[in-house]
Amino acid sequence: MSLDTSQPLKLARQYKLQWEKVQDAWVLLYPEGMVKLTGSAGEILTRIDGERSAQDIIANLQAAFPGADLHQDVIDFLEHAHDKGWITPV
Structure with a gap:
């Protein structure tokens, strides 16, 4: 599916993003x-707050990781997460 990169995104209702110290990683609980x-998936999903769009998330990540070409990787992951039902447009 092609994601509307200007629309705010949120986690689907049944999912909760949480840092698991034992796993030393972000996890999605359901x-x-x-x-x-x-690590990169966690970086992306921590920025999904119901107000930021994919464009906003990409800009935020580019600022956090200057010099990295992240655009297509972030879009690909967000489309994957949407297809899996983890995220939804607001």
Whole structure:
């Protein structure tokens, strides 16, 4: 699916993003289990707050990691997360 990069994004209602010290990683908790996230996935999902769009998230990450070409990787991950039902447009 093609994500509207200007629309704010939020976590789907059944998911909760949480730092797991034991896992040393961000995880997505849901009623049936847990998804352990990679470092980059955690960086992206921590910026999803119901107010920021994909464009906003990319700009924020570019500021945090200057010199990195993140645009397509972030879009690809957000589309994957949307397809999995982890995130939804507001």
